[in-house]
Amino acid sequence: MDVVEMTTKLISTPSLPGDEGRVAELVKEFLSYVGVDKVFIDSYGDVIAVVKGGGLGSVVVEGHxxxxxxxxLKQWSVKPFSGEVIEGRVYGRGAADMKGAIAAQIKALEHVKSLDVDLYYVYTVYEEIAEGVALSQTLKETLRLKPDVVITGEATSLNLGVGHRGRSVVKLSLTGKTAHASMPYEGINALEAAAQAILKVSELNKGLPTHPALGSETAVATLINCSPKVQPQIPDNCEVLVDHRLLPQTKLDDLMKLYSKLCNEVTYLKGVYCEASINKETLKTWRGVELEVVEFFPGWINNDVSMLREVLRSVKASYSNASRHYWKFSTDLVATAGAEGIPSLGLGPGDERMAHKPNEYVEVIELRKAVEIYPRMLKSLNDYVVSKAR
Structure with missing residues (x-):
């Protein structure tokens, strides 16, 4: 099956977080066509394929x-699940993020020659909500594997992805005292305190650390929830969720000190009780298994000069304009490179700026070029792993 047809079929199969079952079965079917040694779906709902090599190491190829x-829908000029091909572009939700890459990774397997390392293809659930969590569980629990290298297919416009900021969701819990809205002076308004906290989160951006390649850390309030939700009553409880993008050097303790200080300032100004914590949630996969998520996902950057030199050389053999790429968004690699220190990188068709937008698309020429590039990359990584083992 052609890579464009595969991409269209994947786009035509909706797969919201927690409802990836149909596309998982389709990906499993595609993998079985290209002749892997084993393919199955684990208890978390991730699709896993194994291609046995010489056993001298392991490389994981992954996507979500x-x-x-x-x-x-009014902002779409094409049907979002059509996978329609128009003037050299495949359109639809997930085209760039990242069903086109999955199709190219699988199609490329037809051209991968026997390697000294074992290959594992892992396609994860719930990345859009909790990147890296399902990948981490599958590597540790299902495969019991710490790979030598992990490569993702997240969109890079065929450049070599070598790092990105991490992400944390910080919860600010503000507690005041209810009162009748006609007598606000009798209470302590948690909503007003939350507004003050949001302003202070915005002010944080003036002093957050920066990195020459990854840019600055950023902080932005994204959600607020207050109670009681009664118009003539002042709320006594509010929660504000903050999206904080992290540089690799920022640790959990650093983040908590920053937001505890912010809470102290809000308490001083508004008289509320304010507590900062890392947001936690429980996600149920399409297979019914629960994933416990602590929303602190560390940033990372690959500084292995020899690895990057050789891999980039292999990419340039097919795409001469390739260069290093640093994603703006976060990926599953927070679990491997960020948390575990496993050498990780990525390359994918599509422009990351198309992610999550209406009229999302991926260029057909990039899909075909990715199919050509991936086997070269895998051979380069194979040689890297074997050389390290000697």
Whole structure:
């Protein structure tokens, strides 16, 4: 099956987080066509394929099955699940993020020659909500594997992805005292305190650390929830969720000190009780298994000069304009490179700026070029792993 046809079929199979079952079965079917040694779906709902090599190491090729929702249909000029090909582009939700890459990774297996290392293809659930969590569980629990290298297919416009900021969701819990809205002076308004906290989160951006390649850390309030939700009553409880993008050097303790200080300032100004914590949630996979998520996902950067030199050389053999790429968004590699220190990198067709937008697309020429590039990359990584083992 042609890579474009595969991409269209994947796009035509909706796969919101927690509902990836149909696309998982389709990916499993595609993998079985290209002749892997073993393919199965684990208890978390991730699709796993094994290609046995010489056993001198292991390389994981990974991507995610889920996509975000389509949003306002009025902003789409094509049907979001059509996978329609128009003027050299495949359109639809997930085209760039990242069903086109999955199709190219699988199609490329037809051209991968026997390697000294074993290959594992892992396609994960719930990346859009909790990147890296399902990948981490599958590597540790299902495969019981710490690979030598992990490569993702997240969109890079065929450049070599070598790092990105991490992400944390910080919860600010503000507690005041209810009162009748006609007598606000009798209470302590948690909503007003939350507004003050949001302003202070915005002010944090003036002093957050920066990195020459990854840019600055950023902080932005994204959600607020207050109670009681009664119009003539002042709320006594509010929660504000903050998306904080992290540089690799920022640790959990650093982040907590920053937001505890912010809470102390809000308490001083508004008289509320304010507590900062890392947000936690429980996600149920399409297979019914629960994933416990602590939303602190560390940033990373690959500084292995010899690895990057050789891999980039292999990419340039097919795409001479290739260069190093640093993603703006976060990926599953927070679990491997960020948390475990496993050498990781990525390359994928598509422009990351198309992710989550209406009229998302991936260029056909990039899909075909990715199919050509991936076997070269895998041979380069094979040689790297074997050389390290000697």
């Amino acid at each position: 099955l889920d996509t975000v929702d389509v949003g306002d």
